[in-house]
Amino acid sequence: xxxxxxxxxxxxxxxxxxxxxxxxxxxxxxxxxxxxxxxxxxxxxxxxxxxxxxxxxxxxxxxxxxxxxxxxxxxxxxxxxxxxxxxxxxxxxxxxxxxxxxxxxxxxxxxxxxxxxxxxxxxxxxxxxxxxxxxxxxxxxxxxxxxxxxxxxxxxxxxxxxxxxxxxxxxxxxxxxxxxxxxxxxxxxxxxxxxxxxxxxxxxxxxxxxxxxxxxxxxxxxxxxxxxxxxxxxxxxxxxxxxxxxxxxxxxxxxxxxxxxxxxxxxxxxxxxxxxxxxxxxxxxxxxxxxxxxxxxxxxxxxxxxxxxxxxxxxxxxxxxxxxxxxxxxxxxxxxxxxxxxxxxxxxxxxxxxxxxxxxxxxxxxxxxxxxxxxxxxxxxxxxxxxxxxxxxxxxxxxxxxxxxxxx
Amino acid sequence: xxxxxxxxxxxxxxxxxxxxxxxxxxxxxxxxxxxxxxxxxxxxxxxxxxxxxxxxxxxxxxxxxxxxxxxxxxxxxxxxxxxxxxxxxxxxxxxxxxxxxxxxxxxxxxxxxxxxxxxxxxxxxxxxxxxxxxxxxxxxxxxxxxxxxxxxxxxxxxxxxxxxxxxxxxxxxxxxxxxxxxxxxxxxxxxxxxxxxxxxxxxxxxxxxxxxxxxxxxxxxxxxxxxxxxxxxxxxxxxxxxxxxxxxxxxxxxxxxxxxxxxxxxxxxxxxxxxxxxxxxxxxxxxxxxxxxxxxxxxxxxxxxxxxxxxxxxxxxxxxxxxxxxxxxxxxxxxxxxxxxxxxxxxxxxxxxxxxxxxxxxxxxxxxxxxxxxxxxxxxxxxxxxxxxxxxxxxxxxxxxxxxxxxxxxxxxxxxxxxxxxxxxxxxxxxxxxxxxxxxxxxxxxxxxxxxxxxxxxxxxxxxxxxxxxxxxxxxxxxxxxxxxxxxxxxxxxxxxxxxxxxxxxx
Numbered sequence: 023x024x025x026x027x028x029x030x031x032x033x034x035x036x037x038x039x040x041x042x043x044x045x046x047x048x049x050x051x052x053x054x055x056x057x058x059x060x061x062x063x064x065x066x067x068x069x070x071x072x073x074x075x076x077x078x079x080x081x082x083x084x085x086x087x088x089x090x091x092x093x094x095x096x097x098x099x100x101x102x103x104x105x106x107x108x109x110x111x112x113x114x115x116x117x118x119x120x121x122x123x124x125x126x127x128x129x130x131x132x133x134x135x136x137x138x139x140x141x142x143x144x145x146x147x148x149x150x151x152x153x154x155x156x157x158x159x160x161x162x163x164x165x166x167x168x169x170x171x172x173x174x175x176x177x178x179x180x181x182x183x184x185x186x187x188x189x190x191x192x193x194x195x196x197x198x199x200x201x202x203x204x205x206x207x208x209x210x211x212x213x214x215x216x217x218x219x220x221x222x223x224x225x226x227x228x229x230x231x232x233x234x235x236x237x238x239x240x241x242x243x244x245x246x247x248x249x250x251x252x253x254x255x256x257x258x259x260x261x262x263x264x265x266x267x268x269x270x271x272x273x274x275x276x277x278x279x280x281x282x283x284x285x286x287x288x289x290x291x292x293x294x295x296x297x298x299x300x301x302x303x304x305x306x307x308x309x310x311x312x313x314x315x316x317x318x319x320x321x322x323x324x325x326x327x328x329x330x331x332x333x334x335x336x337x338x339x340x341x342x343x344x345x346x347x348x349x350x351x352x353x354x355x356x357x358x359x360x361x362x363x364x365x366x367x368x369x370x371x372x373x374x375x376x377x378x379x380x381x382x383x384x385x386x387x388x389x390x391x392x393x394x395x396x397x398x399x400x401x402x403x404x405x406x407x408x409x410x411x412x413x414x415x416x417x418x419x420x421x422x423x424x425x426x427x428x429x430x
Numbered sequence: 431x432x433x434x435x436x437x438x439x440x441x442x443x444x445x446x447x448x449x450x451x452x453x454x455x456x457x458x459x460x461x462x463x464x465x466x467x468x469x470x471x472x473x474x475x476x477x478x479x480x481x482x483x484x485x486x487x488x489x490x491x492x493x494x495x496x497x498x499x500x501x502x503x504x505x506x507x508x509x510x511x512x513x514x515x516x517x518x519x520x521x522x523x524x525x526x527x528x529x530x531x532x533x534x535x536x537x538x539x540x541x542x543x544x545x546x547x548x549x550x551x552x553x554x555x556x557x558x559x560x561x562x563x564x565x566x567x568x569x570x571x572x573x574x575x576x577x578x579x580x581x582x583x584x585x586x587x588x589x590x591x592x593x594x595x596x597x598x599x600x601x602x603x604x605x606x607x608x609x610x611x612x613x614x615x616x617x618x619x620x621x622x623x624x625x626x627x628x629x630x631x632x633x634x635x636x637x638x639x640x641x642x643x644x645x646x647x648x649x650x651x652x653x654x655x656x657x658x659x660x661x662x663x664x665x666x667x668x669x670x671x672x673x674x675x676x677x678x679x680x681x682x683x684x685x686x687x688x689x690x691x692x693x694x695x696x697x698x699x700x701x702x703x704x705x706x707x708x709x710x711x712x713x714x715x716x717x718x719x720x721x722x723x724x725x726x727x728x729x730x731x732x733x734x735x736x737x738x739x740x741x742x743x744x745x746x747x748x749x750x751x752x753x754x755x756x757x758x759x760x761x762x763x764x765x766x767x768x769x770x771x772x773x774x775x776x777x778x779x780x781x782x783x784x785x786x787x788x789x790x791x792x793x794x795x796x797x798x799x800x801x802x803x804x805x806x807x808x809x810x811x812x813x814x815x816x817x818x819x820x821x822x823x824x825x826x827x828x829x830x831x832x833x834x835x836x837x838x839x840x841x842x843x844x845x846x847x848x849x850x851x852x853x854x855x856x857x858x859x860x861x862x863x864x865x866x867x868x869x870x871x872x873x874x875x876x877x878x879x880x881x882x883x884x885x886x887x888x889x890x891x892x893x894x895x896x897x898x899x900x901x902x903x904x905x906x907x908x909x910x911x912x913x914x915x916x917x918x919x920x921x922x923x924x925x926x927x928x929x930x931x932x933x934x935x936x937x
Binding site: 195198199201202203204205206207208209210212213214216217218219220221242245247284285286289294295297298299300302312316320321322 | 435443478483557
C-alpha cells in the first residue's frame with residue numbers, strides 16, 4: 023500500500039500502474055469500476071462493504087471522500103493498493119479537500135477501468151439531484167441509500183422525481199428476501215391449485231416511514247394491479263420495517279407472512295401447515311454484491327417506485343443525465359433549470375454555507391457559469407498554492423509535505 | 431396469463447426457487463452424502479434457494495434415530511459448507527429432517543419411508559413432490575427401484591412430480607447401461623431421471639457455452655480449418671484412495687473417460703443449439719457423441735494407450751505403485767491412465783484429432799480443454815525470428831483456477847525481431863469461487879426445479895459407451911504401460927502424439 027499526500031490525479035494513475043507492474047500476481051479480469059462516495063465517518067463501513075462486494079465481483083474500487091468543501095486550498099490525499107485490506111483487486115481511497123470535491127471526476131475519470139461499466143454508490147445522505155454530482159453522471163448504474171436520509175420516504179419520493187433508468191436504491195435491495203418469499207408463497211398456492219392466482223388486495227403492516235416497507239407495498243401494488251398500503255403496526259420493526267404482509271387472493275383465500283423476530287418469517291397459507299422460512303438480515307456488503315450482479319436498468323424497481331410516489335413514466339425517461347453545475351457555496355450560480363420538480367428546502371440548507379470563505383484563484387466564475395471545470399491548468403496552480411506552508415486550512419499541511427511519498 | 435402475478439421475468443433479483451418438495455437420499459451415511467450432498471442442501475437453504483416447504487429424508491442401514499441423524503447431518507453440513515454458518519438456518523432445516531432406518535430389501539422399511547413421505551406431505555406441506563437421490567452402489571439399484579415401484583413412490587402424476595437422481599457409473603458397458611436405463615426408465619419416466627455428472631455443474635463448463643455461443647470472436651475459428659487438434663485432460667494427483675474394490679473393476683476409462691471427458695468433448699465440439707434449453711443442448715451433444723470415431727483396430731495399439739502407475743515420488747512424498755495398493759491384486763491389469771485419439775466425423779471437425787487423457791498419480795490435479803490452432807500458413811519473418819513461436823492455443827481451464835487462457839505469439843522486446851509465445855489469462859474463479867455455487871449445489875437445485883440442461887440423457891450415456899466398448903475390447907487381455915507416480919503418464923502416450931508431429935501440452 024502506498025499513501026500519497028497532497029498529490030495529483032496523474033500521480034495516482036502512475037502509482038496504480040507501478041503497483042500493477044510490481045505486484046506479481048495481479049487480478050486480470052476487472053469487470054467494472056465501483057466508485058464509492060462516502061462521508062468521512064462512514065468510510066470504514068463503506069470500505070468493508072465494498073471489499074465484500076469486490077470479492078464476489080472483480081472490480082476496481084475507487085472510494086471518494088469529500089471533506090471541507092469550504093477550505094480555501096484544494097488538496098488530494100490518496101491511498102493506492104492492490105490486494106490487501108481492500109480485497110483482491112485494485113483500490114484507491116481518495117480524500118478531496120476544498121473545491122476539488124466539486125471536481126472529483128477530474129481525478130476519477132482517468133482511474134476508471136477501460137471500457138467497463140461504472141457503478142457509483144453514495145454511502146451518505148443521498149444527493150438531492152444526482153445530475154449535480156459528476157460522479158453520478160459518469161456512472162452506468164447509480165446506487166443511493168434513502169434510509170440514510172433524515173426522512174427516508176421523502177428521500178424516496180425525491181428519487182422518483184430524480185429517476186433515470188439505471189438508478190437503484192439500497193432500500194429496494196433490502197426488500198429482496200421478502201419479495202422472494204412472497205413470490206414463492208404464491209408459487210406454492212398456484213402449484214397446489216394448478217391454475218393462476220390473482221391477488222385482489224392486501225396490506226403491509228409495519229413502519230410507514232420505512233422506505234423498504236413502502237417499496238414492498240409499491241411492488242405488490244404494481245404487480246397485482248390493486249392498491250396495497252403500509253399500515254402502522256404496533257410492534258417494533260427491523261431495518262426492513264415490515265412486520266407482516268397479508269394478501270387476499272381469489273377463491274376467498276388469504277396468505278399471510280409474519281416476521282418471527284428470530285431472523286425468519288412464518289408463512290400461513292390455506293391447506294398447508296404453518297411453515298417458517300429464513301429471512302436473515304444481510305450485511306451491507308451482501309446488498310452491494312446483489313446490486314453489482316445485474317447492471318441493466320431495474321424495471322420492477324421503477325414500477326414499485328411509481329406506485330409508491332405516484333410519479334409516472336419513470337422507465338420512459340432517457341438513460342443518461344447531463345451534468346448540472348452546482349456550487350453549494352454559490353447556489354445562485356447554478357446552471358440547472360429551475361423546474362417544477364425537486365425544489366425542496368434541502369438544497370438551500372447547504373446554500374447558506376459560509377459565503378465569506380475566500381475564493382481560490384483559478385477557480386473562476388466563468389468556469390462556474392459555463393460548467394467547464396476540469397481544466398488541468400487550474401489544478402497545477404492550486405497545487406502550487408497548497409505547497410505554501412501558509413495555507414491555513416489544509417490541516418497538518420507541514421507534516422503531510424514531510425511525509426509525502428517519494429513515488430512521484 | 432401468468433400463474434403468479436409476483437413473478438416477473440425482468441425481476442432477476444428473485445431467485446429460482448423450486449416448488450415445495452422433499453429430497454429423499456438413499457445411502458445418506460455415505461461419503462458423498464456427508465461431503466457433498468448435506469453441505470449443498472445447507473448452502474442452498476442459506477442462500478434462500480430452497481422452497482419454504484422442504485423436507486429431507488435420509489435412508490440408510492444404520493440404526494439411528496432422528497436426533498442422531500440430525501447431529502450427523504449438522505456436523506457434516508457445518509464442516510463442508512461453503513457459505514457462512516448460520517445456526518438459525520440450520521435449525522429451520524433440521525425441523526424437517528427425518529431418518530428412516532432399514533436395509534434396501536426390507537419391505538417394512540420402505541413402507542415406513544412411504545408413510546413418512548405421505549405424512550410430510552401434510553405436516554410440512556411438501557405437496558407430494560419428491561426427488562430420490564440414489565447415493566448407493568449400482569448393484570443395489572434394482573432392489574431399491576423395485577421397492578419404490580412396489581410402494582408407488584415413483585409415480586409422477588399431474589399433481590406431483592417424482593424424480594430420481596442417479597450417480598455414475600451408469601453401467602460398465604453398453605449392454606449393462608442399456609439394462610440399467612431400461613430398469614430406471616421402467617420405474618420412472620425418462621424425463622424424471624437425472625444422471626449427475628458433477629463436471630457439468632461447474633461454472634466453467636457452462637461458461638464454455640457462453641464463450642462459444644455468445645461471442646463472434648471464436649466461432650469462425652472453431653472448426654477444422656483453423657483448429658489443428660484438441661486436447662482434453664483430466665489429471666488427478668491422488669491415487670485410488672480406499673476405493674480399490676470399485677476401481678479394480680472399473681479403471682480410468684470407465685471411471686472418467688466414458689462420462690466426464692466425453693461430455694467435455696461433446697460440449698466443445700457440438701453445433702450451436704437452436705435455443706438454450708435442455709432438449710436442444712442434449713440433442714446437439716448426442717449428435718456429436720454419435721459422430722465420435724475410435725481408431726481403426728490396426729492402429730489401436732498406437733492410438734489407445736492405457737497405463738498403470740508404479741511407485742514413485744509425488745509432491746515430495748513417496749507414492750506406492752498401483753499393484754501395491756491395499757486391496758489391489760499384485761498382478762492387476764486395471765488401468766489408472768488412459769489416453770486415446772478420437773475423431774469427430776462431422777463437416778466441422780473432420781480430420782481434427784481429439785486427444786483425451788486421464789490418469790491418477792499425475793503431477794497435479796488439473797482439468798482443461800485446449801484447442802491448438804494451426805500455424806499461420808505463411809510467416810513473413812526470417813525463420814530464425816519465429817523459432818520460438820508455437821501454435822496458438824485457446825485453453826479452457828475447468829479446474830483449478832477456472833478460466834480461459836489464450837496463447838499467441840508476441841515480439842520479444844529488443845532491437846531484433848523475435849517472436850515468442852505469451853499467454854493472456856482470464857481468471858474466472860480463485861478469489862471469487864465462494865460466490866459461484868458448488869457443482870452439487872447447482873445440480874441439486876436443477877433437479878428440484880426440473881431443469882435437465884446439465885444432465886446427460888440416457889441416449890448420451892449409451893452413445894458414450896459405444897465409444898468406450900471397442901477400446902475396452904482391445905485392451906482386454908493386454909497389460910497397461912507402466913508409468914512412475916508423479917510423471918505425466920507412460921512414454922507410449924507421448925509417442926502417440928509425436929507420431930503425428932504433436933506434443934501434449936503441459937497443463
